Amino acid sequence: MDGNRQVLGNKKLFPIPQLVCVFVFAAELYGNDKFFVLEWSKMQDLLIAHHKRWLDSHDGVRPKKPDSMHCSLGQSELLEYKDNWSLIRNMIKTLPV
Numbered sequence: 001m002d003g004n005r006q007v008l009g010n011k012k013l014f015p016i017p018q019l020v021c022v023f024v025f026a027a028e029l030y031g032n033d034k035f036f037v038l039e040w041s042k043m044q045d046l047l048i049a050h051h052k053r054w055l056d057s058h059d060g061v062r063p064k065k066p067d068s069m070h071c072s073l074g075q076s077e078l079l080e081y082k083d084n085w086s087l088i089r090n091m092i093k094t095l096p097v
Helices: 040-057 075-081 086-093
Strands: 020-025 034-039
Touching: 020 040, 020 075, 020 086, 034 040, 034 075, 034 086, 040 075
Parallel strands: none
Antiparallel strands: 020 034
16 A cells, blocks of 8 residues: 555465466356356456556545455456366366376
8 A cells, every 4th residue: 555545566476376266156047157267377467457457547546445455357357267167177187196
């Protein structure tokens, strides 16, 4: 923080390089859930870029609660990872036996 302005730092390294995230958008109707599968590092990149654009549009100051660290992604940011189950299948294939 710089006063009320949020300043984004560097991306943090994660101790598990092949960690995979699965975002689930749960639907009210059975069978209509949506799944988005991506690497942790890709998720970090998406969150940082999205949050930076959002902060830039507000001159770096969150309008309602300046000290909040909340950030989020919507389906539109995750579309290219929809049902990307091949990521997990390919990772399993490369595991040592």
